Amino acid sequence: MAEHPPEKEGINFIDRELSFTEETSELALLPPILEKGLIEKDLRSFEPGGIVELLYRMPLPDVEPEDMMLHILQSISQVSTMEGIKYWSGSRREMYPYLEEAFVVEKRKSSRQVDDPVFSSLPSEPQTYSVYQKDTTFGKAWYDVTFTVSDEAIRLSMVNSTTIRYKLFPVLRSERLHIEMVIIPGDEELLFYSMAAFKIGETFGITLRLDQSFDHRMSSLQTWFSNQTY
Numbered sequence: 001m002a003e004h005p006p007e008k009e010g011i012n013f014i015d016r017e018l019s020f021t022e023e024t025s026e027l028a029l030l031p032p033i034l035e036k037g038l039i040e041k042d043l044r045s046f047e048p049g050g051i052v053e054l055l056y057r058m059p060l061p062d063v064e065p066e067d068m069m070l071h072i073l074q075s076i077s078q079v080s081t082m083e084g085i086k087y088w089s090g091s092r093r094e095m096y097p098y099l100e101e102a103f104v105v106e107k108r109k110s111s112r113q114v115d116d117p118v119f120s121s122l123p124s125e126p127q128t129y130s131v132y133q134k135d136t137t138f139g140k141a142w143y144d145v146t147f148t149v150s151d152e153a154i155r156l157s158m159v160n161s162t163t164i165r166y167k168l169f170p171v172l173r174s175e176r177l178h179i180e181m182v183i184i185p186g187d188e189e190l191l192f193y194s195m196a197a198f199k200i201g202e203t204f205g206i207t208l209r210l211d212q213s214f215d216h217r218m219s220s221l222q223t224w225f226s227n228q229t230y
Contacts (some may be wrong), residue, residue, distance in 0.1 A: 005009045005095055008088040010222035012230060013191065015057040018215060022050050029055040030193050035182050039195070046178060048197035054213040056192040056222055060185065061229050068185045070122055075228040076181065077117045077147060079104050079131055087220035090212060098220050101134040108142050108161050122149045130161070131137045137213070138164045138171075143179075156181040171200055181221060192225055194218040 019028040025043035030036045082102040089096035103113045128146040138154035158179040164172035176199040184191040218220040
């Protein structure tokens, strides 16, 4: 049997942990920082059916400590570079395109592309943008994407602002998919945390394994983060 490609589980990491839980708002892998309490508070209101978490220990980028947070923020704010990233497709047994299109738009449901955000300094308040993505499996959808900076971490939050469909059937209504990326630079290494929380609707008899699907997509986002940052 052919070996899996190295990027199946992400790249450039020292260690990787995976967690999948159901019917809970508690996070298993995110370290006890401010962001954990904020995300869990949001999840208590959301009441997700399932949560997929991944935590990577990674080397520090070759950047001066005083420039680290801005470097990371600039790297992940280039939303259009998500276009063309690949994930491990279990059904196809190969890496497969994840996002056919990805870019910032002027407002929700608009197809008018605007430039990726550029930060010359760390923002003191959360910054929210509307992003369009076309997923090879789930089709097109719009997301509210928010960048938040604290003393400890950079947080990228994504919430679907339109319905996500599978084979034309609505499976994730508006605000029923929450994706988080939290990057925590330390003195000697960097923690990259990613999470997908979802509340699936009526699937019309279609069996969907969203835990595996989002596991592979979160791994793809870690590869994207690494390529952007290092």
